[in-house]
Amino acid sequence: MKEVKETQNLSNRDLIDLTVQFVKKSLQGAESGHDWWHIERVWHNAILLSKTEDVDYFIVELAALLHDIADSKFHNGDEEVGPKKAGDFLKSIGIEGSQIIHIQQIIRNMSFKSSLETLSFTSKEMEVVQDADRLDAIGAIGIARAFTYGGFKNRELYNPEILPALNMSKEEYKTSTAPTINHFYEKLLLLKDKMNTKTGIRIAEGRHQFMLSYLEQFYNEWNGKQ
Ligand code: ADP
Numbered sequence: 122m123k124e125v126k127e128t129q130n131l132s133n134r135d136l137i138d139l140t141v142q143f144v145k146k147s148l149q150g151a152e153s154g155h156d157w158w159h160i161e162r163v164w165h166n167a168i169l170l171s172k173t174e175d176v177d178y179f180i181v182e183l184a185a186l187l188h189d190i191a192d193s194k195f196h197n198g199d200e201e202v203g204p205k206k207a208g209d210f211l212k213s214i215g216i217e218g219s220q221i222i223h224i225q226q227i228i229r230n231m232s233f234k235s236s237l238e239t240l241s242f243t244s245k246e247m248e249v250v251q252d253a254d255r256l257d258a259i260g261a262i263g264i265a266r267a268f269t270y271g272g273f274k275n276r277e278l279y280n281p282e283i284l285p286a287l288n289m290s291k292e293e294y295k296t297s298t299a300p301t302i303n304h305f306y307e308k309l310l311l312l313k314d315k316m317n318t319k320t321g322i323r324i325a326e327g328r329h330q331f332m333l334s335y336l337e338q339f340y341n342e343w344n345g346k347q
Pocket residue numbers: 154232233234257258263266267268270271297300301304308
């Protein structure tokens with residue numbers, strides 16, 4: 122209660138600033154796929170995408186900032202740690218209950234893993250934040266993040282004998298140990314057709330083409346061509 126009183130007179134901008142500070146502090150030392158810079162890119166993308174959508178910016182910004190506050194991969198697969206941590210923080214700065222519930226629903230439902238199951242929730246704000254996160258998984262940065270993740274997991278770059286698995290369930294996706302190139306076919310190249318927003322669709326198209334060129338060059342080099 123004490124903290125709520127202290128934040129009563131803060132503007133939305135102040136509340137966003139407090140959230141930025143909290144997220145930066147919480148993510149100190151995080152691996153590079155989910156560090157503060159990922160959050161900053163998603164936050165900025167989310168603001169950009171909001172310009173051509175009819176959404177509540179305050180919800181979009183808070184959800185973008187808090188969407189990776191705790192990754193279930195590092196909490197024994199517990200997918201409620203993130204929403205809980207975000208909810209506790211938002212309560213501590215005096216955000217309204219209905220807004221907290223909305224932001225928690227966005228965090229819970231926006232990941233690619235969740236999209237492999239039937240979704241229980243959607244909203245315009247969630248569509249924007251989900252697109253912003255997806256844009257960071259494709260293109261030049263998406264490629265860098267995929268190989269970082271693969272290196273962290275000691276995966277092969279590519280293995281022509283291991284074919285990509287399409288139509289994986291959420292469980293299969295989470296337990297896959299395939300080479301990183303397979304991840305392009307299992308996730309990255311599928312994202313373009315899952316985009317929700319006008320601007321997101323346009324940007325994803327360009328990044329998708331870039332990944333196709335990258336793969337073409339990769340196979341050329343792999344096969345000893347120029
Ligand atoms: P999401 O939260 O959308 O399910 P993740 O947290 O699983 O995404 O992934 C974080 C980053 O690591 C993304 O850029 C993603 O493409 C990459 N990544 C996830 N799984 C793999 C994998 N099996 N191989 C390579 N990169 C991966």
